[in-house]
Amino acid sequence: MKRLLILILLIGFSIPTNAVADCSTKACVDVFTENNQIIITARKGSGGAATKKPVVATPKPKPTLWFPPKPKPVPTVKRTYKPRTKVKKVAAQSINLSDRIIKMVPTSTIAYQPEFEPLVHVPVIFWCDVPTFFQSQVTLIGEVIDFALRPGFVWEFGDGTSLQTTNPGAPYPNQKITHTYKQPGTYIVGLVATWNGDFSHQGVTRAISGTIKIPSFAVITVVSASSRFTK
């Protein structure tokens, strides 16, 4: 029974103490995605409830018929030193610091060549204006956090074909992303850019949990080339 009690006490005290020690000695930093945004959080301190002064109930004065004696005159002393200035209290070890920053990733716009009426059976060059690398540095509660994300792309050309790539493409003469339409018509082209990455804090690099997916769309009208024979 006694051993069990000791064991319970040990478990009960050891877990919170360790947890507190993690963020009280150094900052706890996390970078994750939420609602297609990058969320950076940092926390320093015990992590538990905010430091509060113990509430001491002050007794209300009771009415009495006793009058306090008049205060004795205090002898004035000539000051030969500088009067004390109010010094700000240094934050106690138990104080909590936390902050949160939201960052957005670049959005993409679809572009293609030829811009005016691409022809059937002729490759159309596609690209998007998204960088292949997105990095940023933020400072939260005095902690420097670096993070970097790279996009992957899934193209849906609207005619039933799709392409998965990490290349954003580029205008002519670059022909990394091309598609040839077999039928004339107007097609809705969709692009979903998926961002993944990692962040580093105090020399430790970790993966950003979650991904960010940004869709974008465009309409392309493909026409058939009419043949004209002349003499």
Place this chain on the structure above:
Amino acid sequence: MTTDYEELSIASLPLASDARFIELVKSFAVDPNASELSDKQRDGATAVIDLAVEFEKFGVASNPDLVARVLGRLSDIQVRDFALGTHTTETFETYWRMWHYLLQIAPIGYVAPVATLFATLAYERGDTPLAYRSLERATVDAPIYSLTVLLRRVFGSGWPAAAFAAMRIELHPKVTAGIFD
């Protein structure tokens, strides 16, 4: 969390397996290599509007020929993309009833286009589970249907429904011009 529409049935009705109705739908299917492709696309787009007017007036479809025409013509990507942008805030309920009914009576091989259309409305309404159920029906009917794949990615990205609607509205005039100009 459940919504009012989560339990809405999108399963097939007996009409979907009616031999005569299936033949009628097939007669309106669009061959992408047909010489009169543009005419059929225009016919399909007009049929979508005509059927929506019928649903607006009577709340149901009374013309089986028109219903079969819409289902058959939706096999064309241009007609489907036109249909994707036809509803507005004012006509949302009409199109909701129409696509829901068509989804339930679409014969095998004609489910995917109307299922994706209904999925977009469900997504815009904020009923993502129903949107996914509708996409599931599309996948069962056509496992590699392009719009199903695209919508799955878009819905999975958590794109706001309002942004999706804005995209549709922005693209619709271009799609319409591609069919009628």
